[in-house]
Structures are given as C-alpha cells and as structure tokens.
Amino acid sequence: MHYAGIDIGGTFTDLVLYDAGNGDVHVHKVRSTPSDPGQALIQGLVELTDRAGVDASDVVAVLHGTTVATNAVLEHRGARTGMITTEGFRDVVHIGRHQRPEHYSVMQDIPWQSRPFVERCHRKTVSERLIPPRGDVMRPLDEDAVRVAARELREAGVEAVAVCFLFSYLDPAHERRAAEIVREEMPDAFVTTSADVVPQFREFERFTTTSINAFVGPGTGRYLGRLSAGLDAAGIRGQVGIMRSNGGLASADAAAERPVTMLMSGPAAGVLGGAWAGSLIGRKRLITFDVGGTSADIAIVTEQGVVEASARDSQVAGFPVLVPMIDVHAIGAGGGSIARVDDVGAFRVGPQSAGAEPGPAAYGNGGDQPTVTDAHVALGRLDPDRFLGGRMQLDRDAALAVIERLAGEMEMDADAAAEGVLALVNATMAQAIRSRTVQKGHDPREFALVAFGGAGPLHAAEVAAELEIPEVIVPPHPGITSATGLLTSDLRYDGMRTVFASERDIDFGDLGRRLDELEEELRGGLRRDGVRDGDMRVERALDCRYRGQGYELRVPLGASGVDAEAFATFHRLHRMEYGREFAVPIEVVNMRITVSGARSKLERVPAGSGDLGAAVLDRRPAVFRVDGELRAMETVIVDRANLSPGNQVDGPAIFVQEDTTTVVPPGWRARTEDNGVLVLTSIANGG
Template sequence: MRLVGVDVGGTFTDLVLADTETGAVMIHKVSTTPEDPSIGVVEGVLGLCARAGLPPSAIDHVLHGTTIATNAALEHRGAECGLITTRGYRDILHIGRHQRPQHYSIRQRIPWQATPLVKRRHRHVVTERLIPPKGEVLVPLAEDEVRTAARALKAAGISSIAIGFLFSYLNPVHERRAREIVLEEHPEAFVTLSSDVAPQFREFERFTTAAMNAFVGPKVRDYVARLEGRLADAGLAADLHIMASNGGVVTTASVAERPVVTMLSGPAAGVLGGAWAGGLSGRRNLITFDVGGTSADIGIVTEGAFSEATARDTWIAGFPLLTPMIDIHTIGAGGGSIARVDEGGAFRVGPQSAGARPGPAAYGRGGTAPTVTDAHVVLGRLIPENFLGGAMALDVAAAEAVIDALAAGLGLSREAAALGVLTVVNANMANAIRSRTVQKGIDPRGYALVAFGGAGPLHGADVARELGIREVVVPPHPGITSAMGLLTSDLKYDALRTAFQASNGLDLARIADDFAGMEAEIASRLSADGIDPRAARLERAADMRYAGQGYELRVPVEPGTVDGGLIERAIARFHAAHRAEYGHAFPEALVEIVNLRVVGIGERPKPSPPKPFPSRSLGEAMVRMTEAVFAVDGAPQRVATAVFARERLPLGEPIAGPAIVVQTDTTTVVPPGCTLVADAGGNLLITL
C-alpha cells in the first residue's frame, strides 16, 4: 500500500511517500502556493510520483495537514456569518466571561469584541427554552420566528449560519428543527449547530465554537472540494483524509460538516511525527520542536502519550474553542522571521515573516528584509550548494546585504548582527518551551528535544542548551516530519456528554447510558468510514473537578461495566492528576463529574520504520571543510567546521562539534562542545 502525507507550511509544502510493503520512503518539497494551497499540493504529489516512477493512480491514500482554517481565523478572513440564538442571549458572543486576556488593562484589545465572528446586526433571537438536568422543553420553539430570522439573513446575503440555543447540549431537538427550517428558507446555507460541534456546557465557549465553525466553514469546505477535484483531475483515485486537531485523521465529509476540528491540523501532525521519531530511538519523554518558515510549534509527549489541551487552554486567534486539540503552543519564530529594530529601539526577531514569497533575501526572490535564514547563510551554517539537496540556489550576496543593513543600524559587525538574530530567536523559542514545561511543573531536563521542520535542526542544540536539556533528537527526515506524522495517524472521532454528577449522589445507570450512547455514535461514524467498529479501539474519559472549582481535569475511565468501583478508581485518578498539576489534592472533598467522553480510534496502515543507511567510514561521509561562525567567549569567531552528508554517516561513531550535516530537507548544526551520533533507529542524536 502506498501512502502520501502532505503538510502545507508557510513557505514550503512537504510531502512523503511511503510504501508499507517494501518500507521505501521518498520525500519531496515544493513552494507553497498561498493563493490556493491545493495547487501546490497537487503539484507536489505529481512531482513525488514522477520521482518514484509511479503513475498517480498507484497512490492508495493521501493524508493532508492543512492551515486553511487556522489562517482564516488568524487573519480574520472567513465568511460573513449569522447567528440564531435563544431570546435574551443575543450578546453572549460579545459579553464573554469575566475573564479577560489582560485582567488589569483598560486599553486591551478583546478579540471577540474587536473582531467579532458574527456582527450584531446578523445575530437574531427566537423564543424557546430547554431546562436542565435532562433538557426538558419548557417553552416550545417558535418556528415562525426561526423562519423570519432565516429570511432576514438570506436577504442580508448571509450564507453561513450558526444556531446556538441554551442547554441544547442536553437536548438538541430545538437546534435540529431550527436547521430544518433554515434550510427550507435558505437551501444553500452552510448551517452549524452548537450541539453538533461542542455538545457541552459553557454557552459562551459553545456559541463561539459554533460561530468559528460557521466563520471558517465555507472556506475549508471549498478548499477540500477543490483539492479533491484537482487530485481526481490529476489521475489520483486515492482516499483523501484530513488531519484533525485531536491527532487523528477524518474523512473529507466530516471536515465539510465540522471544519473547526482542523484548527490545529498541521501542528498536530508535527507532534505525532515527533513522537514517532523519538520512539525509533526508544525515547518516550519528548519535547517536539517543529520550526518552519513562519512559526515554531511546541508539544509535549510524556511516556509516549501527548496531552490534550483543557477547556481553559483551547484558544485560537484569541477565541476560546471547545473542540478536542493536542496541547500545542505556537510562536512566530521560523526561518522567515524578520529581524528589526522597533520604534522603542529594541532588537526584535519575528513574529512578522517574509513568508514563501518573496521569502528571505537568500532565496533570490526579491526579499529585502533580514531574516533568520539570511543570518544562517551569513554565518556559514547553511551551505549554498547543498540547500534542498542542491535543488535551490542560495544568494549569499543578497543575504549579506540585508544583514549588513541591519548591522549598520545596530553599530555591529556583520557576524555579530547575524549571531544576534539567532540569539534573540533562540531565546524566544526557549521561552516558549518554558511556558509549556517549567510553568506547568514539568522539568524539561528530563526530556529529549525532537528538532524538526526545515529549521528545527539548525536551532535544536542552541535551544536545548538554554533549557538545560542534554539530548537533541533529529528525525530521519526532519523537514517533512509533520508529513510523516500524518502517515502514523489513525482515524479518530470524539464524542462527549455533559453529566454534572457529584460523587455523593452518582446516577450510575445514567453514566452507563451516556457511555453506551457515545460508543454507538462512534461506531456509526467509523462504519460510515469503512472501519469495522469491532476492530476499533474505544477509550473512555471523564472531566472532573472539586466542587466549587471553575475548570476540570481529564482522567481515563477504564472499560467495562459501570459500577461504583469503576467510578471510584476514576476519582482516585483525578486526585492524583490534581496533585500532579497543582501540587496538592483533597481526597475527602466532593468531586464533580462534569463531562463524559469516548474516543474511537480506527487503525490505519502505517509506514515501516526507516532502514538505516549503509554504514560508511567518517571520511566517506565528509563532504568538505568550511568555516562557520559560532560564539566563542561571547564573541563571533570563524571556526573550521566539517560538513557531512547524512546518508553516508557511520552508525554509532561520535562526531565532535562544530559540524554541519546536510540532507535534502534540512541542515543540522552541531555547535562546539556538542557530540553527534547516527543511531540505528535512523535518528541523529546530539548530546550537550
């Protein structure tokens, strides 16, 4: 079976082809086409097939990580949306909660007020009311009011409509009937129900999630349809699956209905790829460090498992979203990040990026701003004739010119300015990792740093040194690790029920019914995707908190009959999780079960572990000697540096830094004082 993984980045689109029978792996990169990423995707797939000598029809599956939804939210370029909600709740999307991004600022920018997903004039209210605890109908839905609202939105040119009613997570009957009426009046509308995308309590977050789905939905739906059409026109009959934020892949039909599940599509694939690479060398505690052209994404893998973001942490573009996501932190720091002196005289690098076009000056496409990539070129850490395996020439003179202009403004030498660019961006990256580790009670020194992406191996050792991390893992194909992560993914679907039960009065029958209902829902979705539910893996979980707390912690619930012992063991896990997260627990306190969850996982074919390159001598692996600039006693100094071809490195033979390792998709820098070893798992291990 032949699998293709495609990850669209800000600068390059990365592709990998894996044959599950022969174990062969081939990689490819093309420039991203920002005007329509599907163009670059299909161009890359066809280029990959040509390099492999295969007809497009030979590809069985295409797995895709996309940033369409993320970019639409970050750039606030989505659909003009409407909202139909319960009378009296028109302004929930504007009011939000008492928490604000900056508690004490009177001049702060509040995203949901400054750039609303739904303008107030397009928010309509209707009469209806459901009541807890089971969602009984107190006031019937005023269907004529829904019809009037649908007509008004259609007349205003609104074709994407969110419907969010109070307590619909307990009973979706009113939302579903409202959708039927809206489609009767406005058949071409894209309709989102809050009970479909986020069936849980917290109406502000639930309504916001529904509004975000409506905001990004048409753009994502149209992109996926274009991509399917282009792939078919190119002769591919392969199944297309899209990476979701939860670390699984879903069908295009699911994405068309719930595009909000792809908000962290690309970064999620990177965490999977990093975990896969670390596992090749037996490392299970990992910090994944994915640095591309525009951003750096950080994830945490503990004992081989990645953590999912909690309700208090799932924010995209300043909006809270109730959708399952891997816990990933992203900052604007990458190879295209622009170095500048700001209005206050401070030296900054990023978050602004030169992007794919014109890109860094060294790309020779007309870029005029100094970037991180230009600094690497000036310092001799990127070898011009080996960039992208020699497929792309670097303009050294252009890189020197932009760094010289920066240096003149700073009163520094060319080399000192370039080192300053790297020092600042490395500090930014290290601080981002601290925010996900040290600030959460995790000691990064007990983890290995998995450095990948086109720029990750250039920075991995320096960032690890700042954090006290002793080992850096560079995957077999660092520049396309996210694309490889796509190939290691499974079909994954989430179901959720809000329970609101206290430990002193549990309704075990209701809990059992909720789990059974969710498992049936998951089985139905897997069956629709051609997966036998009996072969799928179901995982239960519960969100719990102490009575009076505002947020929950998620703990696993073992399979089997729901009885008192099963729930007691889950509550014991909650106490342990609370102690690990906050440093204390209250075993005698009342515990609330807030949400119940089921995750359904349908396993997919996986690529074989990479075969190690034939071992050669160190002399055969050396390409040449060069001079690269490193900081020695705080000052830039040119140091004789050996350049090696990765595919020729002997296994297990240590190489003392400084050294540079080149390959098609990235360059690995081994600074002075570090040692590199190529291991049998296919990784490079850098020890500090």
C-alpha cells in the same frame, strides 16, 4: 500500496510517499502556493510519484494536514456569518466572561469584541427555552420566527449560519429543527448547530466555537472540493484523510462538516511525527520543537502520551475553542522571521515574517528584509550550494547585504549582528519551552528535545544548551516530520456529553448506558470509513472537579468501566496537578469517548549504509560563539544520507540533506542510530 502524507506550511509544502509493501520512503518539498494551497499539494504529489516511479493509481490514501481553517481565523477571512439564538442571549458572544485576556491592561484587545465572527446585525433571536437539569421544554420553539430570521439573513448575503440555543447540550431537538428550517430557506448556506459541534455547557465557549465552525465552513468546504477534483484530474483517486486538532485523521466529508476541528491540523501532525521519532530510540519524555518559516510550535509528550489542551487553554487567535486538541504552543519565530530595530531603538526578531512570498533575501525572490535564514547564511551555517539537496541555490550576497544594513543600524559588524539575530530568536524559543515545561511542573532536563521543521535542527542544540536539555533528537527527515506524522496516525473520532452528577447521587448504570450509546454512534462513523470493529480502539474518560471549582481534570476510565474508582483516580490527578487533594464532593461534568480506527502506518525509515569518509562533502568556515567570542571555525559539511548507524561526528559540523540542515555547534557530538535518527549530545555532559 502507497500512502502519501502532505503538510502545507507557510513557506514549503512537504510530502512523504510510503510503500507499505517494502517499507520504502520517498520525500519531496515544493514551494507553497498561498493563493491556492492545493495547487502546490497536487503539483508536489505528481512530481513525487514520478520521481519514485510510482503510478498515481497506486496511491490508496492522501493524508493531509492543512492550515486553511487556521488561516481563515488568524487573518479573519471567512464567510459572512449569521447566528440564530435564544431570545435574550444575542450578546453572549460579545460579553464573554468576567476573565479578561490581560487582567490589568486598560488598552487590551478583546478579540471577540473587536473582531467578531458574527456581526451583531446578523445575530437573530427567537423564542424557545429549555431548562436544566433534564432539558425540559419551558418554551417551545417559534418556528415561524426561525423562518423569518433565516429570510433576513439570506437577504443580508449571509453564507453560513450558526444555530446556538441555551441548554441545547441537554436536548438538541430545538437546534436541529431550527437548522432544518434554515436549510429550507437558505439551501446554499453552510448551517451548523452547537449541539452537533460541541454539546457541552459553557454558553460563551460553545457559541463561539460554533460561530468559528460556521465562519470557516464554506471556505474549507470549497478548498476540500477543489482538492478532491484536482487529485482526481491527476489520476490520484485514493481516499483523502484530513488531520484534526486532536491528532487523529477524519474523512474529508467529516472534516468539512466540522472544520473547527481542523484549526491545529498541521501542528498536531508535527507533534505525532516528533513522538514517533522519539519512539524509534525508546524515548517517551519529549519536547517537540517544530520550527518552520513563520512560527515555532512546542508540545509535550510524556509516558501517558501527547498532552492535550484543557478547556481553559484551548484557544486559537485569542478565541476559546471547545474541541479536543493537542496542546501546541506557537510563537512567531521561524526561518522567515524579520529582524529589525523598532521605533524606540529596541532590537526585535519576529513575529513579522517574510513568509513564502517573497521570503528571505537569500531566496533571491525579491525579499529585502533581514531574516533568521539570512543570518544563518551570513554566518556560514547554511550552505548556499546544498539547500534543498542542491535543488535551490541561495543568494549569499543578498543575505549579506540585508544583514550588513541591519548591522549599520545597530552600529556593529555583520557577524555580530547575524549572531545577535540567532541569539535573540533562540532565547525567544527557549522561553516558550519554559512556559510549557517549568511553568507546568515539568523539568526540561528530564526530556529530550525533538527538533524538526525546516529550521528546527538549525537551532536545536543552542536552545537545548540554554535549557540544559541533555539530548536532541533529529528525525530521519526532519524537514517533513509533520508530513511523516500523518503516516503514523489513526482515524479518530471524539464525542462528549455534559452530564453534571455528584459522586453522592451518581447513577453509574445510567452513565454506563449513555457512554455505550455514544460509543456506538462514533463506531458508526468509523464503519462508514471502512474500518472493521476489530480494528477499533475505544478510550473512555470523565471530566471531574471538586464542587465549587470552575475547571475540570480529565479522568481516564480503566477496564473496570464506570465505578467509584474514577473518584480515587481524580484525587490522585488533582494532587499531581495542584499539589493537594480535598475532602470535598466530586462532580462529574462531562463524559468523553474517543474511538480510533487502526490503519497501515509508517513503522520505521530504513537506515543508511554509507561510509563516514564518503559522507564528508567539504570543510568550510562558519561562525560560532565560543567562550564569549565569535570565531570563524573550520566546519565539516556532512551528507546525512550517506551515514551508517554508529557514525559519530564532533562539532562544529553541518549535516545537509534534502529537507533541512542540522547544525552541530562546537562542544556537541552527533551520532546516527540504527533507524536513521540523529542524536546530538553535549560533549561536556558525557555525550
């Protein structure tokens, strides 16, 4: 049986094919097709199976990380969306909260006001009202008003409708009945309710999350439909699994119902792949460093696992998103980031990117702006003859031409300009890592940096040096680590309910029964995916806070179940997070359950068995900064595929392989481990 992991990036689509029988792994990269991302996926998978000598019918699962929903939000290109909400609450999604994105700016952009997902004219109100704490009906739903609102939205050309009522997390009956009516009146529309997407208090965030779900729903559904049809036409009829923001897979049908859960699909898979690479050599404290063509994504892994975003930090493009997601921090810094001198004479790199089309000038596809990739080529750090394993020839002359033009604007020589591009982008990346470590109480010197993506290993050693990170881990196939991460993940479904109970009057028995009901609901989803109960794993947690606080901490529940031990755990977590605890009553705000379904996963990549002498392909000059001066130094070019465990190379060296290039600067040492992992350490620090 073969499993395919496929991640679509801005520049390249990455593919991995895993044979669960003998452990063989085959990798492939193709240029992305932004106009129809599924085209590159299908084309690349057909090419990969042909190269591997595998019949398409032997692919039993296609596991996919996609940016379709993300791009729809970032580019604000989604469906014309309507909303039906409680009378008097039409403008919740406009007003937001008292917190402003930038507290002291009078010129700031407030995205939910400047770029609403639902225009005000498409927000309809109806009479209905529930009241806390139990969700009693204060005012029954006016079904006739819902029907009128649905007809008005249909006549306005609305394609998707979000039904968002006040306090619906206490009882979803009104929302679900309204959705039934809307579907009767608008049978072709995508209809979603807040109670089904995020049954949680905080109306603004709940309404906004549901609006996003509706906004991206039709486009995501069409994409998944085309993808399934294209795979079927290619003879690939394995089950399609979609990576969600929480780091778990879901069936294509489940993902299409709640596309808002896919907003961090690709980056989440990369974090899982980075954590897997660290585990191969026993490292548990990791900073994942995923640099692609347009962005760099940073996440943290500790002994407790991958760090998830809190409710106050869960956002995409400035919009709050209340769904479980891995805490991934993205910045506009990648191989395609454009270097320029701005209107006031400041030197900038990114966030603008040359993307996949036309791409960097070195790609020979019409790009005429200097990029980070062009700087690497100009300095000799990318071998024009061995890019993508020799399948793609880089145009060094074109790269030099754009760098020289930039150098002219900056009144310096070309090498200094190119090195300046790399120094600035490295500093930007280092600062992003500080924001996720130092500013959150982590010492980066206690972590290893896992570098992957098409450009991560090009920058990793220099970024690590700036942060005094002692070790860089480069996965076996770093350029396709996100695709690899898909093969290391399980099916996963998350559920939560708002409960609001104080430790002084909480009914642990009732809370346990409610958790049991939610667990059974989630188990049902996995059973529909073909997972046996014996292959399911359940995690339970409570969101708790001190009375008067505005945000919660996640408290995992142990084997003893729901009891007062949860409160002692909360005190400990609060002390770890904020440095102190309080003698104040604790509130339980939400209950959460995660149910995972185990599946066949990639365990390791076979190590090479070559010879270091044979692995050395060439020696050629490359430019590095040493002791404050730029020097053209003889640099060894190494074929990573021909290395054996224990091989060691001192920098300057460049390791080439099909999916990326790893730069080992002067003063650094690279060694290979038993499982194909490459480890970079500073010689001065005992490496």
